[in-house]
Amino acid sequence: MNGSGASGNGSNGHGVKHTDEPSYRDTLAALAATEGRGLYTSVHLVEREIERYELAVGAAFAAWPRGGADVVPTDGFEERVAETVIGQMTLVGGSRRGGQDLTVLRGSATAGAPTGSVSAEQAVPAPLAGALKLLGALGWFAAAALLAVVLRGGLSVTLEPEPARPLDAQVAALEAGGATVTPWADGGPAGDVVWSDRLNSGFMRIDGLERNDPTVSQYQLWIFRGTDPGTEAHPVDGGVFDVREAGEVIVPIDAKLGVGSAGLFAVTIERPGGVVVSSREQIVAVAFRG
């Protein structure tokens, strides 16, 4: 096995036997691949094997005979899908492209030199949808800060100017994506998680986690598909982040996989860079979305 031909130069010799001898690793990989633990979540020892198997599963899935679809797309389907994907790209912008860790944006609604202001009348009736719409006119940093205040029922807010980011598409997308707001459970920090299943995207607002030293530990978000972490061995990695200052931080969620329907969000403390599988020893925040 080995040769682990990651980029496997090669036309030959990955040395994978396909005899009938059961191979523990193969069996494990096949199991992981068919049961959905493969490809981009890693069961570390056999990631490459899993990937190989999962691709085989994908090929077989595509090749399996199935009936002609009697459901056909409605007009403009392809264009709508393209727009959504492109909207998502805009949403995440540069932070994903470079593959860096999440940027932590610190809300500055109440600090910093105010240069702009938004009156409450515009914002207050705002359920999320309205708030998001309003935010569309602002940069991400300002937008997030404003949203924080709006959702808390703040009356008026002043904003720091922010280098423009193409957030209109993002905000519109989140709004259209039916984002929901889920507060952190009692005993944890203040704040909540804004998340859209459809877009597989959102952000957290957190106030009350201790500052961390990123060389020692980092926070990591996990997104569970159900609401019982005990039964879910492989939640989706939602990205690592730092809390550098007291007060509220706003953290975009960088889900490494499609979540589907998020049931629960949990923040753990992990070693710098985060981990693939959390031991879940230090859970510091949980939000039950149900």
Add this chain to the structure above:
Amino acid sequence: MLGEQSAPSGAGSAYHSMNPRSADDTALLIRVAEGDPGAVREVLSRYSALVWSLASGLSKDPHEVEDVVQDIFVDVWRSAKRYDPKMASEATFIATIARRRVIDRRRRAGRRVDPEPLEEELAPGENDPGLRQVELDDEAAQAREVVAQLTGDRRRVLELSVVSGLTHREIAADTGIPLGTVKSHIRRGLAEVTERLKARRAALEEGAI
């Protein structure tokens, strides 16, 4: 089953590129990963029909299916930087992502999907319009051959696992086949697909294309 063929509209025929591993195609997913909107549209025009066909068993409601297809392509974008042309064709890569989503949906919906009526009598590649739709590229053809040769328990087990997404334990419980045998059917079936794909890739690399 099988109503008349219903090719997703706007799907065009472009998605089964005859030459899926040209430099351009290799670059396509890289461009997607880099956030190139043009590349997204290109991927859509090539693969939306495939993905639609893989997802359309989920619902009779085209909006619901579209929703899933949308999720899948968002995932494709998110995962695009992991694409390794030496491991799989684009179509296989995309189908792999699609399967995750489709099965995820099924599980969540709590539907124990027994896929469409089993079609064991129907030799793949014959009169199956669905199959013609999923005419992807060489690689899929290889997988299809392997699938076509499966019979009996192994076929049944693989279908429940690959297509329906049941866990190995569920399959054992459903079919009465011992768990160990279930696992070995799956492992061997998949190993065969893997080998085929690998042999195919090796041939390609040696200059067929």
